[in-house]
Amino acid sequence: MTLQHVIGPSELPGALVKPGAEPIVKATAIEKHFDDNHVLRGCSMTVFPGETVTILGRSGSGKSTFLRCLNFLEEPTAGMVDIGGVVVQAEPLKRRDRAGQARIRQLRIHAGMVFQEFNLFPHLSVIGNLIEAPIHVKGVGKKEAIELAEGNLARVGLSEKRDEYPSRLSGGQRQRVAIARALTMEPDVLLFDEPTSALDPSLVGEVLKVMESLAHEGRTMIVVTHEMAFAREAADRVYFMDEGLFVEVGPPEQVIGNPQDERTRTFLARFLHG
Amino acid sequence: MMGPAGGPGVGLSANQQLVADIERAREQRGRSWRTKFLITWAFIVVGLVAFILITVSVDSAFLEKVVPFILAGVPITLFLAVTSIFFATILAALGALGRLSRNPYLNGIASFYVSFFRGTPLLLQILFIFLALPQAGIVLPEIPTAIVALSLNYGSYMTEVFRSGIEAVPHGQTEAAQSLGMTGRTTFRRIIAPQAFRIVTPAVGNDFVAMIKDSSLASVVGVQEVLWRAQTAGRPTFQSMQTLLVAAFIYWVLTIIFSLFQGRLEKRMATGDRVQRRAQ
Numbered sequence: 001m002t003l004q005h006v007i008g009p010s011e012l013p014g015a016l017v018k019p020g021a022e023p024i025v026k027a028t029a030i031e032k033h034f035d036d037n038h039v040l041r042g043c044s045m046t047v048f049p050g051e052t053v054t055i056l057g058r059s060g061s062g063k064s065t066f067l068r069c070l071n072f073l074e075e076p077t078a079g080m081v082d083i084g085g086v087v088v089q090a091e092p093l094k095r096r097d098r099a100g101q102a103r104i105r106q107l108r109i110h111a112g113m114v115f116q117e118f119n120l121f122p123h124l125s126v127i128g129n130l131i132e133a134p135i136h137v138k139g140v141g142k143k144e145a146i147e148l149a150e151g152n153l154a155r156v157g158l159s160e161k162r163d164e165y166p167s168r169l170s171g172g173q174r175q176r177v178a179i180a181r182a183l184t185m186e187p188d189v190l191l192f193d194e195p196t197s198a199l200d201p202s203l204v205g206e207v208l209k210v211m212e213s214l215a216h217e218g219r220t221m222i223v224v225t226h227e228m229a230f231a232r233e234a235a236d237r238v239y240f241m242d243e244g245l246f247v248e249v250g251p252p253e254q255v256i257g258n259p260q261d262e263r264t265r266t267f268l269a270r271f272l273h274g
Numbered sequence: 275m276m277g278p279a280g281g282p283g284v285g286l287s288a289n290q291q292l293v294a295d296i297e298r299a300r301e302q303r304g305r306s307w308r309t310k311f312l313i314t315w316a317f318i319v320v321g322l323v324a325f326i327l328i329t330v331s332v333d334s335a336f337l338e339k340v341v342p343f344i345l346a347g348v349p350i351t352l353f354l355a356v357t358s359i360f361f362a363t364i365l366a367a368l369g370a371l372g373r374l375s376r377n378p379y380l381n382g383i384a385s386f387y388v389s390f391f392r393g394t395p396l397l398l399q400i401l402f403i404f405l406a407l408p409q410a411g412i413v414l415p416e417i418p419t420a421i422v423a424l425s426l427n428y429g430s431y432m433t434e435v436f437r438s439g440i441e442a443v444p445h446g447q448t449e450a451a452q453s454l455g456m457t458g459r460t461t462f463r464r465i466i467a468p469q470a471f472r473i474v475t476p477a478v479g480n481d482f483v484a485m486i487k488d489s490s491l492a493s494v495v496g497v498q499e500v501l502w503r504a505q506t507a508g509r510p511t512f513q514s515m516q517t518l519l520v521a522a523f524i525y526w527v528l529t530i531i532f533s534l535f536q537g538r539l540e541k542r543m544a545t546g547d548r549v550q551r552r553a554q
Contacts, residue, residue, distance in 0.1 A: 073449055101457075109455040119450035123468045133454035136464055185454060 003028045003080045003089075007046045010249040014236025016050040016218050024049045024188050024220055025111075030069050030079035030090075032062070032244075039065050040076070041244040047189065047222060052215040054223045054231040056255075057241035058267060063224045066241070067193050070222070071111045072104045084110035084188035109137065112182030116194040118174040120166040126153065126177050127162045130184045138185070145184070152180040156210050172203030176210055190214070192223040228271060232256050240264045330515050337516065340507045344520050347500035348528070354417070354489040354499060358424035359482045365429030370436035384433065391430035397491050399423040404495040420492035428481055428488075432474075435481075439474035440466060472543050479536035483529050490525070500524050 005028040013021065025047035032040035039062045047053050055063045068074040070081055076090040086107045091100065121129050130149035134140040140148070153159050156176040166174055175195055182190055192211065196204045208230050215221055215234040225231060231238055231252055238255040240248040240263075248261040259265045326332075372384025391399070400423040403414060414422065443466050451461040493502035500521050508517030 071453055073453060105455045105457065108453055111453075113450075113453040115446060115450065115453075117446050119444075119446040121447065121450070121465055123472070132464060133451075133456060136460050137455040181454075 005046070005080070005082065006044065008044065008249060011046045011237065013048040014051045014251075016236070017048040018050075021048050021050075023047060024084055025070070025222065026080075026082040027066075027070055028080040028082075030066060030081070031077045032065055032069060032074065033077045039244050040069065042079075043241070043244070043246055045222075045239065045246070047220060049188075049220055050218040051236045052219070052221040052223065052234050053237045053239065054225055054235040054252075055239045055241055056225070056228075056231060056267070061241045062244040063241050064193050067113075067191050067222065067224050070191060071108045071113060073113075081107065083107055086110055105137075109185060110188045111191055112185050112187035112189070113191045113193065114175070114178050114182055114195050116198050118166075118171070118178045118198070120174055120178055120181070122166050125163050125165055126158070126169075129166070129177060130181050133181075133185055148186075149180070149184050152183040153177075155183065156180045157206075170203060171199045172206045175199065175207045179207075179210055179214075189220040189222060192221065192225065194224050194226065196225065196227060226271075228256065240267070242267070326515070326519065330513075333513070333516075336511075336513060337520075340513075340517055341520055343507055344500060344503045344517065344524065347498060347503040348524060350417075350497065350499040351486065351489050351528070354420055354424065354492055354497070355482065355485045358421050358428060358489070359478070359485050361421065361425035362428035362432055362481070362485075363478065365425060366432030366436045369429060369433030370440060373433060373437045374440060388430045388433050391426050392434075396423065396427045396488060397494065399427055400491055400495060416492070416495045416497045419495055420489065420497050424485060424489060424492075428485060432478065432481060435474055435477045436470070439470040439477075442473050443469045475543055476536070476540050479532075479539060483532050483536065486528050486532065487525055 005026045007023070013019075023046045025045065027043065027045040030040050030043045031038075043062075043066050045053070045066075055066065057063050065074055069076040069079070070083070072081070072088060075092055077092045079090050081088050086103060088100075088103055088107050096104065121132065124132060127146065127149055130152065131140075131142065131145040134145040134148065135142055150159065150162070153162060156179055158173060158176055158180070161169060161173060161177070166177065169177065179190075179195075195211070196207050199207065204227070208227060211221070211223070211230065212234045223230070223235070233252075235252050238248075238250065238252045239246045240255055240259075240261070242263040248255050248259060248264045254260075255264060256268065259268055369384045369387055372380045373388070375381050375384070400420060403423050404416070404419045407414065447465055447469065448461055451465045456464070489499060490501035492499055493505065496502065504517040504521035505514070508514035
């Protein structure tokens with residue numbers, strides 16, 4: 001049984017998307033159960049190349065789970081993910097065979113992830129963190145990998161930290177290195193899982209600045225966040241999630257500025273007025 | 275806000291005075307603590323030496339003969355310890371992988387190994403290999419017997435150390451590696467193992483120090499290491515007090531040396547995310 005992906009009526013391509021472009025990410029009817037807990041109840045998402053999409057919602061609404069299902073860090077109970085043409089179906093019952101596992105790795109190469117807790121490799125220097133996967137996963141030559149990595153370090157403004165170790169960096173710097181690490185794999189899409197939630201408030205800005213500039217230069221990004229200003233300014237489209245469903249989807253001016261759904265309104269009211 | 279006694283300048287210097295006084299008092303307390311500590315040690319050592327001198331006659335001719343004989347066991351003791359810790363580390367690495375494996379057969383083998391060799395005395399294991407295995411046609415000389423038993427026994431303890439070391443690496447590391455497309459094998463080899471290695475290094479050092487002492491059990495099958503020599507030299511003339519004290523002193527010095535070495539290694543590990551710095 002193959003699922004048919006349907007592009008929702010509010011998933012119109014954003015301003016930066018070339019007319020006639022095909023979606024780069026198609027998530028179709030993703031469901032996830034944790035024991036009795038039905039966390040995701042059929043979530044679909046379409047992202048076109050160059051778009052930045054944010055997922056908003058209360059804690060526990062399923063946003064992060066959805067993001068982690070996109071690269072199968074979490075195995076969905078049902079559904080299908082297509083990133084950059086790599087299609088993987090949910091297979092909750094049996095362990096995948098070699099070919100299946102290889103397909104998931106392929107999918108992950110197309111989707112770079114940035115975690116809330118950074119998850120830098122503490123035993124490797126900054127440059128070591130960046131070149132590890134290009135060399136040992138994609139088989140890129142060391143020299144080429146270093147060139148690529150240095151470019152991305154400059155991109156996040158941390159060239160001078162090249163040989164430093166993660167423990168000697170601030171939280172904001174660590175997260176910027178993590179972004180550069182994801183970029184160095186040259187993925188089709190970047191997944192951000194609450195990238196500023198573990199940061200000291202004074203360090204949030206430097207990370208958001210990098211993310212905003214990535215969004216503006218046409219990177220494809222899916223961002224789970226509580227940063228309303230980022231969602232408003234950088235996103236082409238906002239998905240509002242409540243109890244495992246995307247209850248409202250649309251451009252930020254609509255979803256944040258003029259929400260139609262009762263649940264979105266309640267969330268925003270509580271969020272904006274404390 | 276200003277105090278009645280004068281301007282802020284006066285208050286500041288009074289503060290500095292107080293800070294200096296507190297610092298001096300703390301230093302003084304530290305000095306007096308160390309003095310008492312050293313006196314305690316000196317007192318015990320002098321007491322012990324006095325006790326020995328009173329109980330036994332110090333026959334310097336005997337000691338001159340016997341000390342070199344016992345010291346000649348040190349290389350054998352160290353050889354046993356170094357060789358056995360080497361094989362124990364390999365066994366423990368394999369054992370830990372087995373204990374963490376999802377494969378029921380490998381996991382079963384590894385957990386049986388740990389359970390059996392931790393659950394029986396090391397002395398029994400040595401005797402079993404030396405005395406019982408020949409009945410099954412397996413005959414090992416003394417030194418290999420000791421090495422096999424020490425390796426198997428310590429390997430079983432260290433398996434659990436290695437396993438917990440691997441499990442102590444945060445799960446986020448695995449997730450980050452996987453999200454970059456790494457296979458399970460690459461993740462383990464490149465990301466998890468190097469971090470686990472650092473976590474377990476102090477424990478392996480501890481085990482090595484313990485191994486130096488436990489290698490003395492090899493004396494029961496006639497390996498001519500430090501304890502065997504002390505026993506052999508002391509028994510015929512009823513001078514075991516002298517020879518065993520010499521042996522005790524030797525083990526003590528050996529463990530002190532390796533503990534110091536281990537302390538330095540640990541310090542380096544602690545400061546160093548730079549241990550693995552590679553030239554690029």
